[in-house]
Amino acid sequence: MKLQQLRYICEVANRDLNVSDAAELLHTSQPGVSKQIRLLEDELGVPIFTRVGKRLADVTQPGKAILSVAERILQEAENLKKIGVEYTNDSSGTLAIATTHTQARYSLPPSIKTFSDQYPDVSLRIHQGSTTNQITEFAIEGTVDFAIVTEATEKSDHLVYLPCYNWNRCLVVLSDHPLYKLDRPVTLKDLTQFPIVTYDFSYAGYSAVSKAFEVEGLTPNVVITAIDADVIKTYVELGMGIGLLAEMAFEPNRDIYLKYIDVSHLFESSTTMVAIRKGAYLRGYMYDFIEYFAPQLTRDMVEAEMNPRAV
DSSP, X not given: OOHHHHHHHHHHHHTTTOHHHHHHHTTSOHHHHHHHHHHHHHHHTSOXXXXXXXXXXXXXXXXXXXXXXXXXXXXXXXXXXXXXXXXXXXXXXXXXXXXOHHIIIIISHHHHHHHHHHOTEEEEEEEEOSSHHHHHHHHHHTSSSEEEEEOOSSOOTTEEEEEEEEEOEEEEEETTOGGGGOSSXXXXXXXXXXXXXXXXXXXXXXXXXXXXHHHTTOOOOEEEEESOHHHHHHHHHTTSOEEEEEGGXXXXXXXTTEEEEEOTTTXXXXXXXXXXXXXXXXXXXXXXXXXXXXXXXXHHHHHHHHOGGGO
């Protein structure tokens, strides 16, 4: 049994049983992949795939178990490589993070600055996504080392979720807007009286907004949606509507044409979390970055959550 054979069966499975596509991605030939799969099946004594003629048609029941183990073995093999790299040079490498525009633009900069000062030889890569599912998929696939997301309605069994901080929403309006002149707290009904510019409905955390209106039997007049808080503020400045966005996205020193209205009493708060693939190996500087971003998430705490059986 060879790691190469395990890579072949996993990649074929990931490519919807298309051997040609898998061979191309693995930089080898289709006959070579087919041969190695046959050799592995012969060695294990069970078929991994069912076949119709020469075409792979499905994954067998034992094949599903074999693929699950193979994925873990390949993950651990990759972890071994990372351990070797860390102990030969623990201050250089790469750190890949998946997150939303709002987190990347408003929450992460202080942590990134601290991290870059501490680890100037580490290349930082930020993958932006528009939905929680898209962002967590980056982590599940191993495209990134971890993701920074707003909690999802359905959490993936492939990830460990570590809460960082809670946040809520704010309203941004022009200085002459009637809502800014109210002498009482804004209500949901008030919001329905004006066109709203806010996040795309698929955006992380938007479910809390939808839920609040639904509970009251109200329908907001959403005229423009975007995944970028800066885009939302731009259209509010143009008089297109009132802006509903994450409170962290309002910057008084920069948003000089807008006024802030607290609406946290209208919506349930959301939680920003670090999502890490189960079984992933994190290098020392990755733990440091997480702690820069969320000081309560020390290395010991993260390791305990990642490896609960070891505690």
